[in-house]
Amino acid sequence: MSVLTEEIVEEQQSSLRGALTGYLARVRGGDIGGLPAVLGLLALVVFFTVMRPDTFATAFNFANLLNQSASIIFIAMGLVFVLLLGQIDLSAGFAAGTSAAVMAVMLTQQGRPWPIAVVVCLATGAVIGLTIGGLVARLGVPSFVVTLAYFLGLQGVMLYVIGEGGTIPVRDSTILKIMNSNLAPALGWLLVAIVIAGYAWVTLSSARNRRRAGLPVQPVAAQLFKIGALAVLVIVATLLLNQERSRNPEITSLKGLPIIVPIAVVFLVALTFVLNRTAFGRHIYAIGGNEEAARRAGISIDRVKITCFVICSTMAAIAGILFASRDQSVSPTTGGSTTLLLAVGAAVIGGTSLFGGKGRIRDAVLGGLVVAVIANGLPLITSRSAVQFIVTALVLLFAAAVDALSRRRAAATGHV
Amino acid sequence: MTDSSSPLLRLRGINKSFGAVHVLKDVDLDVYAGEVTALVGDNGAGKSTLIKGIAGSHTFDSGSYVFEGREVHVHHPRDANALGIEVVYQDLALCDNLDVVHNMFLGRELAGGIVLDETTMEQRANETLRGLSVRTLASVRMQVASLSGGQRQTVAIARAVLWNSKLVILDEPTAALGVAQTEQVLALVRRLAEAGLAVIFISHNMTDVFEVADRIATLYLGRMAAQVRADEVSHTQVVELITAGRSGELGLAPNKETVA
Numbered sequence: 001m002s003v004l005t006e007e008i009v010e011e012q013q014s015s016l017r018g019a020l021t022g023y024l025a026r027v028r029g030g031d032i033g034g035l036p037a038v039l040g041l042l043a044l045v046v047f048f049t050v051m052r053p054d055t056f057a058t059a060f061n062f063a064n065l066l067n068q069s070a071s072i073i074f075i076a077m078g079l080v081f082v083l084l085l086g087q088i089d090l091s092a093g094f095a096a097g098t099s100a101a102v103m104a105v106m107l108t109q110q111g112r113p114w115p116i117a118v119v120v121c122l123a124t125g126a127v128i129g130l131t132i133g134g135l136v137a138r139l140g141v142p143s144f145v146v147t148l149a150y151f152l153g154l155q156g157v158m159l160y161v162i163g164e165g166g167t168i169p170v171r172d173s174t175i176l177k178i179m180n181s182n183l184a185p186a187l188g189w190l191l192v193a194i195v196i197a198g199y200a201w202v203t204l205s206s207a208r209n210r211r212r213a214g215l216p217v218q219p220v221a222a223q224l225f226k227i228g229a230l231a232v233l234v235i236v237a238t239l240l241l242n243q244e245r246s247r248n249p250e251i252t253s254l255k256g257l258p259i260i261v262p263i264a265v266v267f268l269v270a271l272t273f274v275l276n277r278t279a280f281g282r283h284i285y286a287i288g289g290n291e292e293a294a295r296r297a298g299i300s301i302d303r304v305k306i307t308c309f310v311i312c313s314t315m316a317a318i319a320g321i322l323f324a325s326r327d328q329s330v331s332p333t334t335g336g337s338t339t340l341l342l343a344v345g346a347a348v349i350g351g352t353s354l355f356g357g358k359g360r361i362r363d364a365v366l367g368g369l370v371v372a373v374i375a376n377g378l379p380l381i382t383s384r385s386a387v388q389f390i391v392t393a394l395v396l397l398f399a400a401a402v403d404a405l406s407r408r409r410a411a412a413t414g415h416v
Numbered sequence: 417m418t419d420s421s422s423p424l425l426r427l428r429g430i431n432k433s434f435g436a437v438h439v440l441k442d443v444d445l446d447v448y449a450g451e452v453t454a455l456v457g458d459n460g461a462g463k464s465t466l467i468k469g470i471a472g473s474h475t476f477d478s479g480s481y482v483f484e485g486r487e488v489h490v491h492h493p494r495d496a497n498a499l500g501i502e503v504v505y506q507d508l509a510l511c512d513n514l515d516v517v518h519n520m521f522l523g524r525e526l527a528g529g530i531v532l533d534e535t536t537m538e539q540r541a542n543e544t545l546r547g548l549s550v551r552t553l554a555s556v557r558m559q560v561a562s563l564s565g566g567q568r569q570t571v572a573i574a575r576a577v578l579w580n581s582k583l584v585i586l587d588e589p590t591a592a593l594g595v596a597q598t599e600q601v602l603a604l605v606r607r608l609a610e611a612g613l614a615v616i617f618i619s620h621n622m623t624d625v626f627e628v629a630d631r632i633a634t635l636y637l638g639r640m641a642a643q644v645r646a647d648e649v650s651h652t653q654v655v656e657l658i659t660a661g662r663s664g665e666l667g668l669a670p671n672k673e674t675v676a
Binding site: 209 | 493505508509510512514523525532535538542555557
C-alpha cells in the first residue's frame, strides 16, 4: 500500500478534515456510493422547481411524490438482495401484481378479513421467490432466464386469478388507508424525534463501544455532522408535510406524514440491519464478491440464494399491496409496464451494482426518489409520453454507465 | 526444533487413484509441530492431491492418517478444520468487497444473538495480526481489494491461524509476489513455525524452500522420493530428487523406478 493511503487512513481517525479528505479520496478512487443519486436528486428537484414552481414545488405534490415512489422503493429494496448476489429478478413487477390479485380476490370476491388476505398475499410472494430461488440455486439455471420465464408466466397466472372481469376493486378500508391517509402532525413529530434519537444513539453508542475496546473511532465532529444532517433533512420534510395540503381545507383536511413514510422507514431500518449487522447479510455480500471463497468458508450458498429470492418476491408482494391501495383496484396491468425497469433503475441509480457485492437498502430509497421525481416532474413540463420514456431511459443508462465506470476506476485504484 | 519426538501428522502408505490414474503410491509423510515442512515436486507429482487429502477435500483410498498420535478419518474439510488443519489455497479465496476483519471471520462470524459482534472480531483480528508481527496493514477495516498481493497473502494466512490451528498448509504462497513481499511472507511463515504450529509449505522456488524449511519432502511421480532435513541436503540434490526421483544415495531405488 502506498504511503499516501496510510496517511489518509491515519488522518481519517483523527480529525473532521481528515474524515473529509478520506471521503474525497474514496470517491476519487471510484467508491462513490450514493453520491450520484444525491446530486441527481438535488439537480432534478432544483430543475423542476425552477420550471414549475407553482405545481412541482408544493407540499401537495411532495406528499404525492412520496406515495408514487413507495411501491417502486419496496420492489427495489427487495431487488437489492438479489442484485447483491450478482443475480437479477425480472419478475418482481408481476410478482407484485400476482400477489395483489390474490389479495383482491380474497378481499372482494371471497369477503375475507384483511389480515388473512394480507398474509396470503405475502405467502404468494414468498412461494414465487422460493420456486425461483430453487431453480436458480439447486438446478443452476441462470436467474435471468428463470425470472424472464416468470415474467411471462406470472402475467398468465394474474389473468387466471383475476378472471374475466378484468379489474377487481379493493374497498377494504384498512388496505386503502395505507396509501391514502396521513399521520396526525403531532404523531409525525414524535416519530421524527424517535428517528433522530435512535440514529444518534446507534451512532454514538457504537463509537463509545469502539473507543472502550481501543479501536479507531470516527471523529466526534463527523458523527455529530451526520446526526445533524439527518435531523435537518427529516425536520424540513416533516415541516413541509405537516402543512395543510388540501385545496378545500373546510371539506377535507390533508396534512401530516403519509402513513407509508413511517412504514417505509421501518423496512429501511430492518433490512439495513439484516444486511449490515447479521451473519446472513455478511454472507450475501461474500457470495456477491467471490462465490467460491464463500463456499470454501463453509457458507451454504444455496440457502442464502433462495432466501434472497424469497425476500425479493415478498417485498414485491408488499409493493403489490401498495399498488392495490393506491389504485383502489387490481387489474392485469398492475405491476406491469415499466414497474420492474423503474425498480431496477432505482436500485442502480442509488448505487447498487449490477455486478454483485455492492449495494445498500438506502440505495433503493434514494434511487426510488430520483425515479419518482422524474415520473412526477416530467408530466408537469410535457404531456408527451415519448419524452418521458426517453428521459427515464437516459437516466437509467446514465446510472448503469456510472456503475460500470466507477467499477473500472475502482479496479484501477484497488477499491471495490 | 530438532528434537520433536513424534510428528503432529503422520501419513503411512497413502494411495489415491482417479479412475485408472494412480496419483499417490504408498506415500509416507511426517509433519512436526514447530517446523516448516516443504513439500516439493514437479507438476503432476501429486502435491495438490496429497494436501487436498490431508485437508479433507479428497478422501485417500488407503493408508493411515494419524494426527496427534490418533488415527483419524478426514472425509470433509470440516473434519480437517475440527482437527485444527487449515489450508491457504493459491487463489487465497478472499472476498474483495469485504474488509480484512470480515474476510478473516468469513463463515465463522462471532455474534451475540443474531447481531454480529464487530468489536470483538476487530480486536481478535488485530491481536492475531500483532501476534504474527504484521505491521504492513494500516487498518483491518480496509477492503481487501485495496491490498497488495503480499498483504492479501498475509490476511489469508492470518485467517488460517485465527482458529488456534495446529497445522497450516500453504499452497505456493510466494508464487505471485515480488521480492520484498516474498520476504515478508517467508518471514511470516517462519514466525508461524516459531509459534509452535506445524507448517506444510508448497513451493517451486528452491531459494524460498531453503530459506524457510526445516524439512523437505520430495514427491516424484506420486511417490515420496525422500523426506530429509533441509540442512542435510544441497540445492542440487533437491533438484535432482524433484526431476529424477533420486540423488546419489537419496531417493527411490533405481530398480523400483523401472518397475513403475
